[in-house]
Amino acid sequence: MSYFNELKRRNVFRVTAAYLALSWVITQVTGVVVPALHLPDSIPSIVVWLGVIGFPFVILFSWVYELTPDGLKRESEVDRATSITHITSRRLDYIIIGLMVLAIGLFVLHELRPDRHEAPAQTAMAESVAPAATTIQPSIAAIEPAIAADEKSIAVLPFVNMSSDKEQEYFSDGMSEELLNLLSQVPDLKVIARTSSFAFKSKDVPIAEIAQTLNVAHVLEGSVRKSGNTVRITAQLVRTADSTHLWSETYDRPLDNIFAVQDEIADAIVQALQIRLAGGELSHRKGGTQNLEAYQLYLRGISALTQNTQASLDAAELHLEQAIKLDPNYGLAWTQLANTVSLEADNGFVDRSKGYERVRDLAQRALEVSPDLAEAHAVMQYVYLAFDWDWATAETEGRRALAIDPENSQALNVAGKLAATLGRWDSAERQYGAALVRDPLNTYVMWNFGNTYYRAGRFADAEDIFRKLLALEPGFAWTRASIGLTLLA
Numbered sequence: 004m005s006y007f008n009e010l011k012r013r014n015v016f017r018v019t020a021a022y023l024a025l026s027w028v029i030t031q032v033t034g035v036v037v038p039a040l041h042l043p044d045s046i047p048s049i050v051v052w053l054g055v056i057g058f059p060f061v062i063l064f065s066w067v068y069e070l071t072p073d074g075l076k077r078e079s080e081v082d083r084a085t086s087i088t089h090i091t092s093r094r095l096d097y098i099i100i101g102l103m104v105l106a107i108g109l110f111v112l113h114e115l116r117p118d119r120h121e122a123p124a125q126t127a128m129a130e131s132v133a134p135a136a137t138t139i140q141p142s143i144a145a146i147e148p149a150i151a152a153d154e155k156s157i158a159v160l161p162f163v164n165m166s167s168d169k170e171q172e173y174f175s176d177g178m179s180e181e182l183l184n185l186l187s188q189v190p191d192l193k194v195i196a197r198t199s200s201f202a203f204k205s206k207d208v209p210i211a212e213i214a215q216t217l218n219v220a221h222v223l224e225g226s227v228r229k230s231g232n233t234v235r236i237t238a239q240l241v242r243t244a245d246s247t248h249l250w251s252e253t254y255d256r257p258l259d260n261i262f263a264v265q266d267e268i269a270d271a272i273v274q275a276l277q278i279r280l281a282g283g284e285l286s287h288r289k290g291g292t293q294n295l296e297a298y299q300l301y302l303r304g305i306s307a308l309t310q311n312t313q314a315s316l317d318a319a320e321l322h323l324e325q326a327i328k329l330d331p332n333y334g335l336a337w338t339q340l341a342n343t344v345s346l347e348a349d350n351g352f353v354d355r356s357k358g359y360e361r362v363r364d365l366a367q368r369a370l371e372v373s374p375d376l377a378e379a380h381a382v383m384q385y386v387y388l389a390f391d392w393d394w395a396t397a398e399t400e401g402r403r404a405l406a407i408d409p410e411n412s413q414a415l416n417v418a419g420k421l422a423a424t425l426g427r428w429d430s431a432e433r434q435y436g437a438a439l440v441r442d443p444l445n446t447y448v449m450w451n452f453g454n455t456y457y458r459a460g461r462f463a464d465a466e467d468i469f470r471k472l473l474a475l476e477p478g479f480a481w482t483r484a485s486i487g488l489t490l491l492a
Contacts, residue, residue, distance in 0.1 A: 022061050026054040152243075156193035156219040157272070159183040161204040162236075165228040175227040176201070177302035178236065178265065182223065185269040187410075192273075195219060196412045196442035201309075202475075214243035217443055221249070223272060232258045238268050240275050250275040259295055290334030290373035292326075300326035301336050308343055313352050319343045334373025341365035341382045349389075359390040380404035381414040388421050397421050412442035416451060423455040431455045446476050450485065457489055465489045 033050045159182050164175040180197055187194045195217050203213055210222050225238035239251035250271060256264050292298055304322035307315040323340040327333055341362050348358030363386045369379035381404045387397035401421060404414035419434030435452040442448060449472045456465035466489045473482045 018061060022058065029054070152214065152218045152220040153193050154220050155191050156195075157186065157221040157223060157240075158195040158200050158213065158217045158219045159186065160213070160222060160224045161201050162224070162238075163226040165226045165235075166230065168229075171227075171229050173302045173306035174229055174299065176204075176306055177298070178225075178227055178261075180302075180305070181265045182238075182269055182272075185265060186272065189273060193219070193441070196445065198412070198446075199442045199444035202444040210241055210243055210246065218440075220244065229258070234258050234261060234264075236264055236268070240272055261295065261298075262293065290338070290369070290376040290379075292330045292333045292336070294330045294333075297326040297329035297333055297336070300329070301333065301339070304336070304343075305339055308339060308346075311346060311350075313347075313350070316343055316347050316350075316352065320347075332372045334369050334376050334379065337365055337369035337372065338376060338379045338382060341369060341379075345382065345385065355390075359386060362386055363390075375407050377404045377408035377411040377414050380407065381411065381417045384414075384417050384421070388417065388424065394421065394425060410437070410441050412438045412445060412448065415441075416445070416448045419448075419455070420451055423451070423458060428455065428459045444475060446472060446479050449475070450479065450481055453485060457485070457492065462489050462492050 030047065030050055033047050159179050161179045162175040164172045166174075179200070183194060183197055183200065186192060199217055210224075214220070214222055220243060222241045222243055223238060224241065225236060227237075228235040234254075234256055236254045236256070237251070238254075240249045241247070242249055252268070252271060254264050254267065292301070300322045304319045304326060307319035307322065309315075320340065320343050323336050323343065326336040327340065330336070344353070344358055344365060345362045347353045348355050348362065362382065366379055366382040366386065369376060370383065373379060380400050384397050384400035384404060387393045387400060391397075398421060401414065401418045404411065405418060408414060415434050415438035419431045419438065422428075422431035422434055432452075432455065435448055435455065438445065438448045439452070449468060453465050453468035453472065456462075456468060466486060469482055469486045469489060472479060473486070476482075
């Protein structure tokens, strides 16, 4: 008891209470000031640790020294005959009471703060508006496949232009695209879409890495050398698991026989993969042309279209219009011209209202000459969705597109965008996921997928996919703004 009384007489208990109260006040003030002044997040932790470290020193200090009206004095110097101890104790009581009042005030203000329960309220509101958001899973398996590649899967890489004239680049690209389109007709064959296959153009990436990224078991690569009216095409089919060359061939043909060469190569690949064609021989898809000059203009047009600048879109528009003049029944050319004008309108290069009215006319013309062209229905669906806000008609067009080609990445992308617009998050996820299986590196599909996560309230998942998109294509226009909005949310 004498030891306890001595601690009490030397005000150790009062100093301890005052120190704890002051420490709590300081930590609360720090928690408000640090974010307001954008100070480092580590500062609150440092303040707490300083308080913990300082505690034993304060106790020791209060035992050795005592606060008197004349200042701090060692305990042995305090006049026991006076009421100094009583005066000091009373002052410490006032300090403790003041600190406790301040601490209670801060606590009440913290609890009554207007935004105290704002985040839970926003979450509840988001769940009430879009309860289906929870159906979207955090993993993005379509972008990073975790399963083994299907044996009946292939990516057609852009053929290398071996001609001295670099302007013939479009022709070698066109060869790859037509082969890709031919092979897409095979029911049991998974063919990666052009957007993803061409992402590796002019890049020195090992075949094994390409195969892993695209999740395919086979890769078709080749080269094109064009001289005068003669073309030499070399193609080889590689099994990526062991880098085995399953088939290779070189073709020397007159330029006017180019379509027949494409058919020969596609047929040879199907045979090498031992796939039986239920519908007979392969044929070029509907909406194409047999006019060689129109075909070359079309290739120039889509080559310029992918660059997505004002000058390249102007060039694409010119080439496609010329192709249509040579073959007015060229459905693919009408469709790509509609896509070109749509990009010009979206980018602000032309008046939006006039631009979309023209897109509508071009898409309708494409459907007149090629009613069974999935891409044309997808373009028309986008007009109803993005410009008319006619959800019902847009859904009808989307169903038509997917009925023609259930794996068409463009049709799946627009269908996903419509589903997200209507708040059908689970449906949007399925559509985007299916599009990324066929076209894993399609930047527009990835952005739409991330935007759907954002709108569904899955901010961590949205940030994840936006950062993947940023790593894949740093210059993609909307990515950084989307990450910013996500972090704000």
